[in-house]
Amino acid sequence: MKYYNLKDHLEKIDFREATIKGQGKEKGLFFPENIPQFDQEFIQNLHQYSNEEIAYQCMKDFVGDEIPSEILKEIVTETVSFDIPLVKINEQISILELFHGPTLAFKDIGARFMSRCLSYFLKDRNKKVTVLVATSGDTGGAVAHGFYKVPQINVVILYPKNRVSPVQEKQLTALGENISALEVNGSFDDCQNLVKQAFSDEEINSQLFLTSANSINVARWLPQQIYYLIALKQWIQEHKEQPVICVPSGNFGNICAGLLAHVRGLPVSHFIAACNANQVVPDYFKTQNYQPQKAITTLSNAMDVGNPSNFVRILELFGNQFELVKNKISAYSIDDEQTMNTISEVYEKYGYVLEPHSAVALAAMEQYLQENPEQKGFILGTAHPVKFPDAVEKAIHTQIEIPEPLKELMEKDKKTVEINSDFEELRRFLLHKI
Numbered sequence: 097m098k099y100y101n102l103k104d105h106l107e108k109i110d111f112r113e114a115t116i117k118g119q120g121k122e123k124g125l126f127f128p129e130n131i132p133q134f135d136q137e138f139i140q141n142l143h144q145y146s147n148e149e150i151a152y153q154c155m156k157d158f159v160g161d162e163i164p165s166e167i168l169k170e171i172v173t174e175t176v177s178f179d180i181p182l183v184k185i186n187e188q189i190s191i192l193e194l195f196h197g198p199t200l201a202f203k204d205i206g207a208r209f210m211s212r213c214l215s216y217f218l219k220d221r222n223k224k225v226t227v228l229v230a231t232s233g234d235t236g237g238a239v240a241h242g243f244y245k246v247p248q249i250n251v252v253i254l255y256p257k258n259r260v261s262p263v264q265e266k267q268l269t270a271l272g273e274n275i276s277a278l279e280v281n282g283s284f285d286d287c288q289n290l291v292k293q294a295f296s297d298e299e300i301n302s303q304l305f306l307t308s309a310n311s312i313n314v315a316r317w318l319p320q321q322i323y324y325l326i327a328l329k330q331w332i333q334e335h336k337e338q339p340v341i342c343v344p345s346g347n348f349g350n351i352c353a354g355l356l357a358h359v360r361g362l363p364v365s366h367f368i369a370a371c372n373a374n375q376v377v378p379d380y381f382k383t384q385n386y387q388p389q390k391a392i393t394t395l396s397n398a399m400d401v402g403n404p405s406n407f408v409r410i411l412e413l414f415g416n417q418f419e420l421v422k423n424k425i426s427a428y429s430i431d432d433e434q435t436m437n438t439i440s441e442v443y444e445k446y447g448y449v450l451e452p453h454s455a456v457a458l459a460a461m462e463q464y465l466q467e468n469p470e471q472k473g474f475i476l477g478t479a480h481p482v483k484f485p486d487a488v489e490k491a492i493h494t495q496i497e498i499p500e501p502l503k504e505l506m507e508k509d510k511k512t513v514e515i516n517s518d519f520e521e522l523r524r525f526l527l528h529k530i
Contacts, residue, residue, distance in 0.1 A: 237267030282517035311349025320353030340473030346399030
């Protein structure tokens with residue numbers, strides 16, 4: 097399998113190099129040269145396969161012979177080594193709980209897969225790699241945990257000051273060792289722009305071996321397909337119809353992975369991109385004009401993205417044909433008031449506790465189902481409610497119990513370096529501190 101740069105189709109590399117490099121020339125994202133199709137027998141009989149077998153079948157064609165099959169099987173087994181249950185909320189809507197991993201967020205799956213692939217690729221190289229990543233919330237913790245104390249790897253995480261929850265901040269700042277956290281005076285988009293600038297800087301790249309663990313990296317983006325298959329495995333045991341899937345969407349890597357799985361043969365009726373007040377994609381569907389915006393701060397902070405990197409991959413997946421994209425995806429914008437009302441109402445009606453991102457998804461799903469009442473589906477629950485205690489406890493008037501491992505983490509000291517949204521400050525840190 098080769099991957100080409102979406103900004104320079106002549107730049108083609110294999111999975112190993114795409115994992116190590118992160119992105120291509122001109123900050124371009126890599127995209128698979130061909131889309132391997134699922135065997136129909138495999139899809140129809142998902143219930144007969146273990147989650148580990150499903151994960152291996154999902155990833156093997158993208159990895160090719162870059163990792164021996166036995167090693168890849170070990171990697172995917174560790175990637176999905178926790179529960180991923182599909183839980184019924186009401187007769188029309190279920191939720192895929194993706195928050196049972198070590199950092200209580202869906203990004204554990206992509207981060208665990210990528211860290212293990214990168215570790216394998218570096219084992220015979222006498223060179224240190226710096227993983228440089230921007231986070232709007234959960235990526236940082238998942239990456240920090242996935243790469244913690246991994247030999248030959250330093251991790252530098254940029255996050256927006258005062259725009260992540262206390263739990264999210266501790267998960268990416270309390271580890272120390274080979275993990276450095278930079279607290280940026282700015283938005284997530286500012287953090288992401290600084291990271292992209294670093295990848296294009298000749299001096300930095302001549303002295304450091306940089307890669308990224310954002311969903312711009314194929315080894316972070318592609319394994320997110322796995323849990324769509326695991327969800328369908330559970331769905332088909334109770335339902336005959338194809339599901340509608342609603343995904344909380346910020347940088348659009350998550351929904352893009354689901355769409356990729358669908359193009360490969362995963363039966364899905366429709367996808368919904370659930371956005372908060374950052375509505376560049378909902379606006380695109382109304383106007384056919386993609387216009388990046390300055391990010392707005394909301395309760396669902398991991399989705400506070402004004403220029404989602406992975407949307408270009410979605411367009412590529414559908415041949416940049418607007419009508420094809422619009423036929424498969426609907427997009428809704430949900431504000432903070434709707435988010436809070438949804439958390440409160442779902443708790444009162446069904447006794448289920450949503451956090452802000454999954455609440456945005458459920459509100460968007462309800463809007464879609466009002467227009468399409470004959471359909472059913474599920475939302476992606478991307479984080480545990482304990483990561484957003486202020487909003488959730490205010491909405492449900494009940495205190496959320498903190499899991500034991502998290503209590504220990506919350507008592508640790510925060511270790512950060514504060515910088516402005518100034519590339520020269522990032523450059524100095526990378527060249528003199530790493």
